[in-house]
Amino acid sequence: MDKPLTGKKVAILVANGFEQVELTEPRKALEAAGATTEIVSPADRKVQGWNHDEKADSFPVDMPLSQARSDDYDALLLPGGVRNPDQLRALTRAIEFVDGFVATGKPIAAICHGPWTLIETGGLRGKTITSWPSLKADLTNAGARWVDREVVVDEGLISSRKPDDIPAFTERMIEEFANKRQAASFGRV
Numbered sequence: 001m002d003k004p005l006t007g008k009k010v011a012i013l014v015a016n017g018f019e020q021v022e023l024t025e026p027r028k029a030l031e032a033a034g035a036t037t038e039i040v041s042p043a044d045r046k047v048q049g050w051n052h053d054e055k056a057d058s059f060p061v062d063m064p065l066s067q068a069r070s071d072d073y074d075a076l077l078l079p080g081g082v083r084n085p086d087q088l089r090a091l092t093r094a095i096e097f098v099d100g101f102v103a104t105g106k107p108i109a110a111i112c113h114g115p116w117t118l119i120e121t122g123g124l125r126g127k128t129i130t131s132w133p134s135l136k137a138d139l140t141n142a143g144a145r146w147v148d149r150e151v152v153v154d155e156g157l158i159s160s161r162k163p164d165d166i167p168a169f170t171e172r173m174i175e176e177f178a179n180k181r182q183a184a185s186f187g188r189v
Helices: 021-030 083-087 092-104 116-117 131-140 163-179
Strands: 009-013 035-040 044-049 054-060 075-078 110-111 151-154 155-158
Touching: 009 021, 009 092, 021 035, 021 044, 021 075, 021 110, 021 163, 035 083, 075 092, 075 116, 083 092, 083 116, 092 110, 092 116, 110 116, 110 163, 116 131, 151 163
Parallel strands: 009 035, 009 075, 075 110, 110 155
Antiparallel strands: 044 054, 151 155
């Protein structure tokens, strides 16, 4: 079996309230492709997943956000769920962590409401992106070009709209994470 992500380390940044399937399915695909994944979170020890509007499973936190460094990872995954990115975008430490990926041009995959966190970095100007439809105005106001497609790739930024898009999202995410060379930055003006 081909393992194009062998030797790559991927951070999965989540707070309590992430959409569980948007973490578990991409994580499974990343690990099957050879990547090492770590759940990075501001939560203590365990972070709570959700299935839409109901609590689901808890997951162990591999790396506390307070100790996480973007330099230690090759790529970033931002699952959605309304509660999750709404909390993360209000945390200075979370924005600093994400901005480390933006500033160095490391690939970032964001699904559903996940792009909300990216807005706070200022790194979306001029990027083409998709998301859950309710984020369209926020992303457009941040300078992005929003489109309604299953998956969008724009210079190291991989985005999708919803859980139904996960198969296409994970396929493109793995392809981009495997092939992306570090750029100077993305989205900065």
